[in-house]
Amino acid sequence: MAPTQQLGFIDASLLLVGLWLSLKVIRILLRGPKNTQLNGPPSESWIFGFSHFTNTEDPSVAYEQWAEQYGAVFRIPIAIYLSITSRLAIGQTKIIICDPKAIQHIYSKSTYGYVNSQLRKNELNSIMGKGILLAEGDIHKRQRKSLTPAFSNVAIRQLTPVFIDSAYKVKVAWDALLDSNVNGETAIDVQGWMNHLSLDSLGIAGFSHDFGTIQGKHSVIAEVLDSFSMIKMSSVETFKLVLGLAFPILTHIPTQRKNLFKKFRYKTEEISKGLVERTRKEKEGDVENKQDRSVIRLLIKSSSDSLEHPMSEEEVIAQMTSLIVAGYNTTSITLTWALIELARNQSVQTKLREELTCQYRNAGDPTYDQFINGLPYLDAVTNEVLRMHSGSWETIRVAAKDDVIPLSVPIQTADNKTVDCISVTAGQVVSIPIRSANRSERFWGTDAKEFKPERWIEGDMQGDMTKIQGYRHLLSFGDGPRMCLGKPFALAAFKATLSVLVRNFAFELRDGPNTKLEIGRVLALRPKIVGEEECRMPLRVRRVD
Template sequence: MSVISAKTVPVLRPVHAVAIVVVSWALVAIVRRVRRHLKATNLNGPPRQNLLFGLQKVLTQSKDPSALYEQWAQDYGSVYRLPTALGNSRVVLCDPKAIAHFYARASFTYVVPPLNKVLSDILLGKGSLMGSDGEVHRRLRKSLTPAFSIAAIRKLTSIFYDSAYKTKAAWDLKLESNPDGAIIEVQQWMNHISLDTIGIAGFSHDFGSLDGKHADVAEVFDSFSSAKPSPLFGVILLLAPVFPWLVKLPNPRTRLVQKLNASMGAISNQLLARTRKEKEEGVIGTHEEKSIIGLLIKAENAGSELHMSQEEVLAQMKVLLLAGYETTSISLTWALLELSRDQAAQDKLREELMQLGRTDPTWDQLTSGLPYLDAVVHEILRLHPPITGMSRLAADDDVIPLSEPIQTASGQVVDRISVAKGTLISIPMLSINRSLALWGSDAKDFKPERWVHEDGISEKAKEIQGHRHLLTFIDGPRTCLGKGFAVAEFKAVLSVLIRSFSFELRDGPETKVDTARGLFPRPKIEGEDGCMVPLRVRRLD
């Protein structure tokens, strides 16, 4: 029997192991890319400007990425290929029929990309509605749907008004000694309104932020808008679509996300424990069981048809806290800003609301009896959607129909495109909402009248199948569950504030407004630190 010397046994050094991993990854990536190339339509698109980052760096550094998407759609067609990091690309859909097809199949054919899943898990925990797909997503959504029915939201209207009147009382007190008006930082107040409202309406908990109480979760939310991402984090985000694990590397931004997760987790656990105890003691009645937290507690039951694990219950609470806090406060702030810039629109809205006298609009009036209020709200949702884009990964090969033919890179004219499994698909929602091709030459302008006149919205815009021809609330099986809640709260709060106060920009109508990039884009005054919107507010007799 021969004996093999230890010296002859090959030793796998760390550098060799890394090389093998890199080569293996590269080979798999090449095979997948070749398959996608063979199976997919060869689309036109802008040239790659950077070998490492593609055009992702151009987009992240742009002050208005939506304008870039629109320009590329004009140059290369309503569906085009966009170069991304490390030789990859994604398909951008700007065609209404293609978008409708995509949304109809979202959650099954088009699923949450790995990066989005990682980010969702870090921020919300595993099992959230935002990070799930397929039957899991359907089950989670179905369990929460009763809390967002028209009947359920109708009963919450008084809560919306309560938050608005708490704000009115605080401002009245401030303005008593300032008959000519005072400068009020309205964004912070809109944050307070949103937090207290989702707390009471969703979880039977008053955060008390409108009464001056400190809320840790609000403090962490707000810190996102004022925190400036480090250059390292910028590079991580550019490469993360290829290497999702990069976002888990320790950095100030990730620590902020983890702090928010912990803060939302702490309050969610506290609310769940209190509600479980009340249920055991028989305190919770039929109405409370149909609230958000009541439905979550019910879904915790092992015998429930739509059973959720404790981890899933906690994740849904974080989703609803996040969505309820951020989106409505942003929309309300934008509304006050745009109405401050357009005094004629502000006066017209106030005139409509004053016809009701001193009474608040009823539910029926909020939903269909105040056309100009409805117009202002939907114009804000069109121009300033809290979520500006959506990306999904093709889980299978698919054929996407188009409303108008496009020319491929080989010169062929097609009315449908083939996409291969593994293709990343993007919808630039903000760009579509503001598209000149869809909404006309005044698409970038704040013009509520477009929603009032019968011909105010073009036939082309009407091809978009989302809520009121907007992509603000997405569409299909992933359409925003809380859109009715959000619109009703938006209208109720705005109706109280516009009837009670007049609003002007602190530095005049030519004040330039910028966008702060936090968890969601928020308005701010250009050139000023922080994420604040100071307006001159006056009481109306």
């Protein structure tokens, strides 16, 4: 497209967006102002809002500073977020919720009163269909009840050997790389390998399908997921998504990104349909595959046996796409950060290896129950990685109806009133800054920015973290009725992988302990070395003697 043509398209798009926004503003004015007037940083642009953050910056530090300056609930004049990799500001205001009572209200008291934006729903629907990540209200309740048996402790206990086996496949591959190096050590892109491990584990444990990427097999799913990291959302795609709210037909325009979504969804549905069909035939023949304990097989069984909470075949298949979307990035990124922190903190790495080696040198691998209760330092490292490097940085929702949000500490409003609750109108964007709360000095003390697993053992928490609900007072898995259903799955996969890799290998940062890292915004927020183009994480790896 020629520059003048592209400019004309953008001008026309902005005009249409302006008209659409004008109608919305008129409707709001007719209703009268109901939002509490909150303090917050000034806008840099009426159109583009607050655009201070670069693609590699961490906004959690600014959020924490603004909470101190403006109060635990404040507003920033920034964008409608379309996805984790892009945003568009069009004069909107987002309310940042750092108050623990308000956070609990959003997560628990008004679970279905705060929903995904229509833009987010459109994007999620193009990837996964009618899965639990997109469901709201009664549909979400019904799907969650059907899914719960597949993520119970009993189910995850039986899946733990899958996670251990995947970790040993990585060990075999790394041993081969080390055997070919005369120095006995080599630089390995651990992020790429954690991607492979995450996908293969999800495939086998999720729906009895081995993608085989650890052993170098080609996978369409892996190819698509890798492609996402190289494709940025263009301005044309951004405006198409926004205009799609007013003109839905525009969302059907094919783009490179849309084609990737379509390819990803088609392949996951193809694999899932195959398993659904095999399961149906086994049931008709009264033959049970006792070796297969995958999530989807338990889900099919649970759904078909339930008269109260049945799921359609379309919904069952959508859950598997949801499992990959939700689990792939969070698992691989969290494991990558764990290896980075162990490389940065050699004493922590040594202490963890000693715990794992002393107890299991001749006893094989830990069991699921031992992962849960028998390895206190592994548990501490896991909690600290989840605290410092949550896979999700923000929960962004839109108020489905007018609401009053209670506060634990009164705040001063922009019109100089002291309030212990705030009013929000339907359509208001709110954000719970997970990363900021998990690393806040208010909740975790003056050493909150330090990687310190000992805080979980010594019990000398300096802050007031007990005010935060959630798993271990962390928001990494969310909270309330929508808390991440896959939490036990993720924890078992994380601990099993780390136990195998740390017992067999030692890790150091490739470029030394002072290596500078930044955030790469691709399909998700991934660590990368400052100045390098790709989201890779090369660590120096050697065998443990």
